[in-house]
Amino acid sequence: MSRIIALIDMDCFYAQVEQRIRPELWGKPMAVSQISAGGSASIMLAITYEARAFGVKRGMSVKEAKKVCPSLEICMVPNLPTMNKADLSRYxxxxxxxxxxxxxxxxxxxxxxxxxxxxxxxxxxxxxxxxxxxxxxxxxxxxxxxxxxxxxxxxxxxxxxxxxxxxxxxxxxxxxxxxxxxxxxxxxxxxxxxxxxxxxxxxxxxxxxxxxxxxxxxxxxxxxxxxxxxxxxxxxxxxxxxxxxxxxxxxxxxxxxxxxxxxxxxxxxxxxxxxxxxxxxQGNDDEPIRPRLQQKSLAISKNFPGVYKLRSVAGVEKWVTNLSAEFSKRLYEDQVVNQRTALNLTISFRNDEGFYNKTVPLNSYVNIGIINNLLSFMRSYNKAGDKEAWHPPIKNISMSASRFREGVDSQTKQITLWAEKAIQRSLTPDESETKPRELNEPVTSKCVTSTEAKKKRSDSFKTVDHIPQPSTSKQSEQPELIQLDSDDEIGYEIVSSKNDNDLKMERRPFYYRDVVNDEFNENYNEIQTSVNDSTMHSEQNPREKDIPLSERSAIMSRYMPKNLDDLKNQEIKDMIEQLPEDVRQVSAQM
The missing domain is CATH 3.30.70.270 (Reverse transcriptase/Diguanylate cyclase domain)
Structure with missing residues (x-):
C-alpha cells in the first residue's frame, strides 16, 4: 500500500507554553519576546492567533506590536542566571x-x-x-x-x-x-x-x-x-x-x-x-521517515552585536567561562537522559575579520577542559597590543558536541545511578490541584499559593516541588527563610566547589524553601513547600510516584555535580559515603 505520512505542528508553541504557566492568558492576544543583549525587549518570537488578528507580526519590536494591539500581553523568554542568554529549557x-x-x-x-x-x-x-x-x-x-x-x-x-x-x-x-x-x-x-x-x-x-x-x-x-x-x-x-x-x-x-x-x-x-x-x-517524494528523536549534536552560542562586542580579555574570559559551564551542564544532562557520550568538540568564534572554528577530541565534560580548549584557540587570534584588550572584538562565541557513542563511562555511572535514584524518590504535586483546559476553550487553573502551601506543612509527608541549588545570583544567595515547626534538618544536597583548583564535595543541609521560580513553577505556578529529608529515600512513602521523562532533565540539573572527571577515587568514595544508605548499596555493586 502507498505510504500515509502526517506532519504534526504545534500551534504558536512558545506562546502556548507561557499560557499554560499563566492560564489567564488563554484566548487573549499575547506574544513571546526575548531579551536582547542590551537587556531590553527584542523582537516577537511567537504570537497567538488572537494577536495576529490585530496585525501583530513576527519580527516586530514590542513597541511596534503594542502600537497595533494595545491590549497585547508580553511574556519574556527567561535568561540563564549566570549570563544574559535565553534559557529555553521550559520550551x-x-x-x-x-x-x-x-x-x-x-x-x-x-x-x-x-x-x-x-x-x-x-x-x-x-x-x-x-x-x-x-x-x-x-x-x-x-x-x-x-x-x-x-x-x-x-x-x-x-x-x-x-x-x-x-x-x-x-x-x-x-x-x-x-x-x-x-x-x-x-x-x-x-x-x-x-x-x-x-x-x-x-x-x-x-x-x-x-x-x-x-x-x-x-x-x-x-x-x-x-x-x-x-x-x-x-x-x-x-x-x-x-x-x-x-x-x-x-x-x-x-x-x-x-x-x-x-x-x-x-x-x-x-x-x-x-x-x-x-x-x-507532481507532488511525489519518496524520502523516508527516519526514526530520530535525539539531536545529532548539542550546541550553545552567544552573539555580541554592535556595542556589545567583546573588547577586553576579561570580557572574553567571562563569557567563555559562563558558556562552558552551561554547555558542560547540558552535556551531563544529555548523558543521563540519552545514555550516550559525545566524542568531538567544535569550538568557534567570529570577529570583525572573519569566522574561525576548530574540532578537537572531547575527552572530558568538565567545563575547565572546555574553557582551556576555547581560550587557547581564541588567544592566537588576539592582535591587541594591550595585554588587557582584545582585538579584533568578538561578535560570537559558540561550541558544539557531536559524534556520539552509546554508553556512559563508569566514573560518571556512579553519579548517574545516584541521580536516577533521587528522581524515583521525588514527589510531584497533587494532580487534583490543577484543572485541565477544555478542548478549544480557555480555562482558569487552580494553583496552590505560597500561603496555602505553608498550611500543608503539618503533613507527615511534604511535597517535593523544588530542591534548592547554589546559585551566583543575588536572589539565590539570600533566599526567603521559612519558619518551620521544628529545627530539624529538612533536606540536603551534595555541593561541588572549586577554590584554587582544589575540587571539594560537601553535604550541605538546608532549612528553608528557595522561592525562586524554576522549571516546576512553570507547571504549578507558586506551589511552595518544604522538603522532608525522610521522603527522599523512604520505601514506604504513600505519595511517591515516578517523575515523567519530560521533567527528568530539570530535576537532574539539581543533583548533577560538576567537574566529575576531576575527582580522585578517594574523593568519589568520600562523596558516596555521604549518600543515603540505599544509594550507597547500589553504587557499591557497580
Missing part, C-alpha cells in the same frame, strides 16, 4: 512532553523535525486499522459519525478555504461516500486522518497544547497542507488535488511555473537533480 521540557506521547503510539515511525514539529509514518497503523474491519464497515462508520470522528479535518481540493463548518462536514461525507468507496488509497487517507485526530486529542488532553496536522502520501505533501487550516485543525490532500493546491499556494511562483518548463530544458540545466525535480513537480 524543551514542554516539547519532551509532546514527544513522550508520540513515542508511545503503536505501529508508527516518528521523526523529530524540530522542537515543535514531527513527521509520522502511519502506514502500518493504517493497515492494521483497515484489516480490523471491511472497507464498507469503515466507510459507513465514518459517515455516520463524521462530526465526532473528524471534528477538525478539511480536504484540500482548492475550494476548502472557503467552506463554512457545515459545508466542511458535508464535503467529508461526500468524499467518503464517493472517492473512498472507489479508491483504497483515499480510504487509507481517511483512516490516517482519523488516527491523527485521536493523537492530537491525546496531546491536548495530556498537555493542554493544541496542534495542527497535514496528512498526505509523502513528507512534502503533508508539509504543504499542514498550515492550511491552522490553528488546531488538520488537512488531508488526496493525490488528485495536488496540482490544484500547488497553483493556489504561495509556492506557485516556483512549482506551477516549473511545470511549464519543457522537460528537455530541465534535463539540460539540472542533469543530476532532474528526476527529483520531476517527482516534486
Amino acid at each position: 524543551k521540557s514542554a516539547s519532551d512532553e509532546v514527544f513522550d506521547i508520540l513515542t508511545k503510539q503503536e505501529s508508527i515511525i516518528l521523526e523529530k523535525a524540530s522542537v515543535d514539529e514531527a513527521y509520522l509514518d502511519i502506514t502500518e497503523a493504517v493497515e492494521i486499522a483497515c484489516n480490523a474491519e471491511s472497507p464498507e464497515q469503515i466507510i459507513e462508520r465514518f459517515m455516520a459519525h463524521a462530526a465526532e470522528l473528524f471534528p477538525s479535518t478539511f480536504i484540500a481540493d482548492g475550494e476548502d478555504e472557503k467552506l463554512e463548518s457545515d459545508q466542511r462536514l458535508a464535503r467529508i461525507i461526500k468524499w467518503l461516500d464517493e472517492d473512498c468507496r472507489m479508491d483504497s488509497l483515499q480510504l487509507n487517507l481517511a483512516v490516517g486522518a482519523y488516527l491523527i485526530e485521536k493523537i492530537r486529542k491525546e496531546i491536548f488532553t495530556k498537555t493542554q497544547f493544541q496542534c495542527s496536522a497535514g496528512i498526505g502520501i509523502n513528507k512534502i505533501i503533508a508539509k504543504l497542507v499542514c498550515a492550511r487550516h491552522k490553528p488546531n485543525q488538520q488537512t488531508i490532500i488526496p493525490p488528485q488535488f495536488v496540482a490544484k493546491v500547488y497553483e493556489m499556494t504561495p509556492i506557485n511562483s516556483t512549482m506551477a511555473d516549473l511545470q511549464m518548463v519543457p522537460k528537455e530544458q530541465i534535463l539540460h540545466e539540472f542533469p543530476e537533480q532532474s528526476i527529483w525535480l520531476f517527482k516534486i513537480m
Whole structure:
C-alpha cells in the first residue's frame, strides 16, 4: 500500500507554553519576546492567533506590536542566571512532553523535525486499522459519525478555504461516500486522518497544547497542507488535488511555473537533480521517515552585536567561562537522559575579520577542559597590543558536541545511578490541584499559593516541588527563610566547589524553601513547600510516584555535580559515603 505520512505542528508553541504557566492568558492576544543583549525587549518570537488578528507580526519590536494591539500581553523568554542568554529549557521540557506521547503510539515511525514539529509514518497503523474491519464497515462508520470522528479535518481540493463548518462536514461525507468507496488509497487517507485526530486529542488532553496536522502520501505533501487550516485543525490532500493546491499556494511562483518548463530544458540545466525535480513537480517524494528523536549534536552560542562586542580579555574570559559551564551542564544532562557520550568538540568564534572554528577530541565534560580548549584557540587570534584588550572584538562565541557513542563511562555511572535514584524518590504535586483546559476553550487553573502551601506543612509527608541549588545570583544567595515547626534538618544536597583548583564535595543541609521560580513553577505556578529529608529515600512513602521523562532533565540539573572527571577515587568514595544508605548499596555493586 502507498505510504500515509502526517506532519504534526504545534500551534504558536512558545506562546502556548507561557499560557499554560499563566492560564489567564488563554484566548487573549499575547506574544513571546526575548531579551536582547542590551537587556531590553527584542523582537516577537511567537504570537497567538488572537494577536495576529490585530496585525501583530513576527519580527516586530514590542513597541511596534503594542502600537497595533494595545491590549497585547508580553511574556519574556527567561535568561540563564549566570549570563544574559535565553534559557529555553521550559520550551524543551514542554516539547519532551509532546514527544513522550508520540513515542508511545503503536505501529508508527516518528521523526523529530524540530522542537515543535514531527513527521509520522502511519502506514502500518493504517493497515492494521483497515484489516480490523471491511472497507464498507469503515466507510459507513465514518459517515455516520463524521462530526465526532473528524471534528477538525478539511480536504484540500482548492475550494476548502472557503467552506463554512457545515459545508466542511458535508464535503467529508461526500468524499467518503464517493472517492473512498472507489479508491483504497483515499480510504487509507481517511483512516490516517482519523488516527491523527485521536493523537492530537491525546496531546491536548495530556498537555493542554493544541496542534495542527497535514496528512498526505509523502513528507512534502503533508508539509504543504499542514498550515492550511491552522490553528488546531488538520488537512488531508488526496493525490488528485495536488496540482490544484500547488497553483493556489504561495509556492506557485516556483512549482506551477516549473511545470511549464519543457522537460528537455530541465534535463539540460539540472542533469543530476532532474528526476527529483520531476517527482516534486507532481507532488511525489519518496524520502523516508527516519526514526530520530535525539539531536545529532548539542550546541550553545552567544552573539555580541554592535556595542556589545567583546573588547577586553576579561570580557572574553567571562563569557567563555559562563558558556562552558552551561554547555558542560547540558552535556551531563544529555548523558543521563540519552545514555550516550559525545566524542568531538567544535569550538568557534567570529570577529570583525572573519569566522574561525576548530574540532578537537572531547575527552572530558568538565567545563575547565572546555574553557582551556576555547581560550587557547581564541588567544592566537588576539592582535591587541594591550595585554588587557582584545582585538579584533568578538561578535560570537559558540561550541558544539557531536559524534556520539552509546554508553556512559563508569566514573560518571556512579553519579548517574545516584541521580536516577533521587528522581524515583521525588514527589510531584497533587494532580487534583490543577484543572485541565477544555478542548478549544480557555480555562482558569487552580494553583496552590505560597500561603496555602505553608498550611500543608503539618503533613507527615511534604511535597517535593523544588530542591534548592547554589546559585551566583543575588536572589539565590539570600533566599526567603521559612519558619518551620521544628529545627530539624529538612533536606540536603551534595555541593561541588572549586577554590584554587582544589575540587571539594560537601553535604550541605538546608532549612528553608528557595522561592525562586524554576522549571516546576512553570507547571504549578507558586506551589511552595518544604522538603522532608525522610521522603527522599523512604520505601514506604504513600505519595511517591515516578517523575515523567519530560521533567527528568530539570530535576537532574539539581543533583548533577560538576567537574566529575576531576575527582580522585578517594574523593568519589568520600562523596558516596555521604549518600543515603540505599544509594550507597547500589553504587557499591557497580
